[in-house]
Amino acid sequence: MSHTPLDPPATPIMGTPNYTHAMLTQGATRWLHIAGQVGVLPDGGTANGIDAQCDAVFANISELLKGADMTADDICHLRIYMLDRAHIPSLRRARTALLGERVVPSTLVLVSGLVDPDWLVEVEFVAAA
Numbered sequence: 001m002s003h004t005p006l007d008p009p010a011t012p013i014m015g016t017p018n019y020t021h022a023m024l025t026q027g028a029t030r031w032l033h034i035a036g037q038v039g040v041l042p043d044g045g046t047a048n049g050i051d052a053q054c055d056a057v058f059a060n061i062s063e064l065l066k067g068a069d070m071t072a073d074d075i076c077h078l079r080i081y082m083l084d085r086a087h088i089p090s091l092r093r094a095r096t097a098l099l100g101e102r103v104v105p106s107t108l109v110l111v112s113g114l115v116d117p118d119w120l121v122e123v124e125f126v127a128a129a
Contacts, residue, residue, distance in 0.1 A: 001027040001129055003076055005103045017092055020103040023076045028128035032068045036081065036122040037061055038114065046118045050087045054094035057123050062098060065127060072098050074127040078106035081122045085110060091121060 005020035014021075037060040039053025040046055047056040065071055082091065088108070114122050 001025070001029070003073075003128070018095055018099050018101075018103055018106070020105055023105050025076050025128045030068070030070075030129045032065070032070060032074070032127040032129075034061070034064055034125050034127075036079075036124040037064070038116070038119045038122045040119075046116065050084075050090045050120050051093075053120050054087075054090045055097075057121055058094045058098045061123065061125060068127070068129075070127050070129050072100075073102065074129045075099070075102075075104050075125055076128050077126040078104055079124045080106060080108045081111045081114065082108065083111060083113065083120050087120060 002025070004024045004026070006022035006024050007020055011021050037057045038046075039056040040060070041056055047053045061075075062072070065074065078095075080091065082088070091108075114120075
């Protein structure tokens with residue numbers, strides 16, 4: 001199985017860390033589609049502040065991958081919902097902590113609110129192995 005970033009020469013250069021326009025996945029036999037992960041800790045409490053919530057989101061993602069016998073290398077798409085554009089650096093820091101230099105197609109949508117008013121960010125993803 002392989003994931004190949006796809007950025008043909010005629011597509012715009014985005015300059016966004018860990019980003020590619022598309023991911024060509026070949027030979028995958030298992031797909032993992034994950035509902036939005038938020039900054040909720042294992043004890044059920046919400047992490048305090050955007051940095052802690054972003055860390056919790058990507059920790060939750062890592063645990064779900066482990067549960068499927070996958071790693072961050074198997075992620076082939078991220079969809080992110082955030083309340084505040086000023087929180088993007090926190091998101092990028094936490095995402096890079098999980099992905100390293102790996103690029104992944106992603107969509108970031110600024111929204112007016114999430115289900116729980118204490119939640120600041122939500123990330124859903126697809127992985128294939």
